[in-house]
Amino acid sequence: MDSPTKIIFNPCENKENQYITILVNGLEKHGFEVSKLDDFLSSKKHYQSIKLLHLNWFENLDDSSSSSMWKSYFRKLVVLAAIKFGKKKLVWTMHNRLSHEKKSGKLSRALTQKIVAQADAIIIHSEVSRGILRSKYPNLKSKIIHIPHPDFVDVYGAMLPESSEERTPQLKLLFLGAIKPYKNIELLIEVARRFPQSVHLTIAGNPNSEAYRSELQKLAENTPNISLELKFIPDEELPSYIHQSDLLILPYSLDSSLNSGTVILGFSYGRTVICPRIGTIDDLDGGENVFDYSYEYESEHLEALEKQIQKAITLHQNNPNSLIEKGHRMQGLVLKKNNKQDVTDSLIELYESLL
Template identity: 30%
Template sequence: MRVAIVGPAYPYKGGGAQHTTELAHRLAALGHDAVIESWRAQYPSFLYPGQQTISAPEGRPFPGIRRDLDWRRPDGWVRCGRRLRRADLVVLTLLSPVQVPAYLGVLYGLRRGTPVVALCHNVLPHERKPYDAPLVKALLRRVDRVLAHSEEQAGLARDLASAPVRVAALPPHLPTTAEARPGGGVRHRLLFFGMVRPYKGLDLLLRALARVPGVSLTVAGEFWGGLDETRALIAELGLGERVELRPGYVPADDLPALFGDADALVLPYRSATASQNAWLGHEHGLPVIATRVGALADHVTDGVDGLLVEPGSAEALTEAITRFYAEGEPERLRQGVKAVDPDPYWATYAEALLSAEA
């Protein structure tokens, strides 16, 4: 089967690009003729204030990539659709409603001649704008199938789509790094990693940290709305000596040292769909303290390889951090951490993506 995936790939960074690339590799390994139609310019910079591309790949680049799509060139969207008429299946990777106009152009070029799956990393954004739902609805009512990464997301999709909606858990697609396992005793340092946005709950973690003396925090990642608000909260809480800010995208080669300096990764999200970060923490030997939202709770076994707390509560995070640092607990939880085996996840995911059955 010839499968065309329309989505970001290197030099774009982050989980979306890593997922697109790994999906193409997995389909090729199953004997399919996989190609990627990627972007030359995916978003206007004012809609995505972070760093969009990187200079070195964070895994195996996929050889069959075309990088012609440009958000400023509708004619290129239609040409892409015409090229993909030769495919047996087209996969439109939806990361943001901003992509929808281009995908509608691709569908116009296809002219309904090829089955199309909308692969939804997020059906709707965590922080929504008035135009998000109408745009996504316009897309999901024009495709043949929809693949969502959780039952919650599938429910959103069914409200917007007329096509069948299937669910498959997001499989591991972690960047390739040197192995690093924490050691050398308890550091009394936690890690918050990834892009900082309101729904990820860094403010709640900072308020919790202020109530637990003797514990420090590293915050590493891009700040979506700038640093001013976070710096002001750190100052208000008197945490200036205990919080290290490392703003900016963290290359894969820097992850082992970053994770190796912490006792646990903390994911204090207010909401979530699917995230690789719990797996990423476990891959680097760290227990994970996470909220019970989205798929996070599926990736952490409470009391075995991390701790789970209710979302939206600084008090719950305070209790979890205190419980984590009980005598002998960091070492015990670290011993329970196991790296994830991605193969079973990808086998199930590929079957769900390729199956024409609802």
């Protein structure tokens, strides 16, 4: 009997993101033995046994302090050198246009350049990424493979049954996910203030710092149509949060955002989204079932967002079920285009072609 192929998938676990679990479980079911990156250089025997490394978000650095950032950078350079020295196969997934961490941007870009130069394959989750990669790295030799982001249908529990009686005239908007500055939460609070009667906004997720939590609480003070639930939302509660909303609203920055697991999550649980036309939205091409928008300058973002909210309000007031119907159509689309089994099969096929 053949021994299992030993690989590293980094990170191989993430309690806040089932994306990792879906892929790692699929790889293990197929017979791959998945190890952590931390163990890569733990012993000569283990190092020699690893055939392939798949890195996600590897270009992100710890920017909590200058010393941490440089330490993180050099540690990652050592890992890349060890991969090259051992002639290991390297796969990298491009998740973002650029690092969301502003302080470490320059170093992160330098690291990304090294990863791109060394990778045997680069996975993209949206077609627009191909052009971005080729424009930034004209001498790119790596193999670019488009594998969609897996769907989340039933991953966080079953979808709750719909009831038309639950729909109210007030449009219920939900922001869900880790609360970080680049996600434009301040913009969301500002736009919600413009619709005091017709919109109720819930912001649910864990802020990346206590200072940021306080800042958002202060911004949303004396605004009755905004509910702040600034805490970690357990997996099992996600279907309920989504079910209680009419729409997810995700005003990401077009400067750095490219793909969104939260967009896929919303669609997977039968809700459509208000969101800039990032790569995820572009690939799915949901047409009138999605409230997507674009803007050239950040100063135009608020007006573009407000316009989509007004459009959703009008539709919702004319027919309270219209938005839910759009969400269900988007669920059908992700089941077809982002089928988690097809995604895992494509990843396995890629690994096997490299090995």
